[in-house]
Amino acid sequence: MALRFAAALKTGAVLALAAITLSACDGSGGGSGAQSVHAVGSSTVYPFAKLVAENFARSNPDMRSPLIESTGTGNGIQLFCSGLGPNTPDMVNASRRMKPSEFDGCLANGVDKIIELQVGLDGIAFASAKGGIMLNLSPETVYKAIAARPFGKPQTAKTWKDVDPALPAEPILVYGPPSTSGTRDALKELILHVGCDTDPAMKALKKSDEETYTQVCTEVRDDGAYVDQGEQDNLIVQKITGNPKAVGIFGFSYLEENLDKIQDLPMNGVPADYENIASFKYPGARPLYVYVKQQHMRAIPGLEAFMKEWVKSWAKDGPLTRIGMVAMPPETMAANAAKVEGQTLLTKADLEAKK
Template sequence: MKKLLITLPMAAMLAACGGSGSGGAAADQLKVVGSSTVYPFTTAVAEEFQRANPGTSVIVESTGTGAGIKLFCSGIGAQFPDMVNASRELKASEYEDCANAGVKNVIELPVGIDGLTLIQAKGQPPLNLTVEQIYKGLAANPYGKTQTAQTWADVDPSLPAVKIRVLGPPPTSGTRDSLAELILEKGCDSDPAMKALKEKDKDAHKATCTKIREDGAYVEAGENDNLLVQKVSADPGAIGVLGYSFLEENLDRVAPVSIGGVTPTEATISNLSYPGSRKLYVYVKGEHMAAKPAIKRFIEAYSKATGKGGMLAKRGLVPLGDADSAAATAQAGALAPVDPASLK
């Protein structure tokens, strides 16, 4: 049975259901920004939370992970977000920005697993790419050489002679970061010379391995994943890059592209055999919790929704494994701040 994700306007205030008040006071209004991938899950939790907590409103805005973290780290006070959705871990440099603005009590809550997926229009011949082939097709300078590939057959003669056209997220997106880390860098490091470069010059390695070509073969399609699905479904030969839940919700219009012979499914993402598997997070601003007691209740509701059999599993979120789930539940209870030394 097809699972349903709640889709609302990108800056949606979810009105409290059944209550007489609208929660106008700042203490009764929670603000969440960040990842477009995590957005539907947080939106669903927010809707249920408001039903159980009349008078409290939750504003959920899809800004992309990078832009959301920048807003989150801008300061403390009613004008700044309380939480940020992220489709990757917080970076050490981002935590430093947070700390410089007084945001030092950052709480990390893993909420589930997602798959960075490649999609194509439904009805097209099934496509199976390796991380090396994807890297060769998308890199600005594959293995330090001039990019000349115009079709996938130029990348590898075994692939179809279809023009390379990939629609994906912009640099501000956590999904773009995941594409670089999980796919492009791994494809790049298949060359021993690139591994050696990483040891010698990390900046040069990053530029060679993660910089995407800018000649039109890769199209930045924005943060609206539903719109990306629409574009790919109407463009035979095009490939899209987005989170697994959006693929699962649109299997009537698009189909998955296998990576290394592995098709993204709940099972292959959960056991991490799918190369694009990644954890999803919500980061909480601890400095706001005293003034907004509803934050703690929201975290508890989110933790309950992410478990096996929880509400979000029915909406396309792949639950964490048993050990990770237990750790996440404990973290939601302890609310211990992230250790800056653990960040990369």
């Protein structure tokens, strides 16, 4: 079946037949009979993608509702890049940009026509239970608290006061994302690297031994002070509400959704709120992405319409901002809407260029 699907994609002569074949493969009825759009990826993007899928289903009653799975960004991209055909996802949601090495993996498996959409902004929020521990954090304090070997030295900090005398003498306990999460990648890039680079010796190490530099700057401790809580951000919220001395790390939307029971811990004195993320004043602000297989476009009839549903949803007064997404600047919205209309393909040069 997968071979017939791939042949249809390559020849173009039986693309219409491919959609019918996919339906037979799927084995379930409903809508137009074609296979539903299948998206995997980020737990941060998941609630946004679910809402877009629900609105898509209401707007397109003749099409099947998209299937959205929360697998984490890293695992999602791996699944997305594994090849073409009915057993592979059509889209991946990502809470950080695809890496050039991941793009190479896609190419190696024949996934060589990819559309990249930035769909909104988010922030890596640090929070505690309402009325719980209050910390004014900085990238340096976070790095010193959770790094396995801060600045290349043994990790000895047991309390926040050990990290910074101005912080309380409470045990360091941080619930955060796993290594497969895009939130973890963004934590490394936006917070840990920044904190690590406050030591001039680390900048020098980057020039002489980049591999060691990366390990020293991004490896987190495994002695119980940092707890990998899996891909379920809601579980981190539950953990910190149950322990007033614990700190959680997750996407801004989960903070905003739970402000009745948790509180923001500012970064460099800047709260994680809508305006500070939109202006990138907040140090943990980051873009969110969706990647689409252009090669699946005609075989999955709802795929293009689902992309257009994202465009309809990401406005500042749109449905996504009402559940915690931060809207992009107007010019960024326009540029990404144009990618949908023109089905603009991503290149490795795009990924390697600094944005």
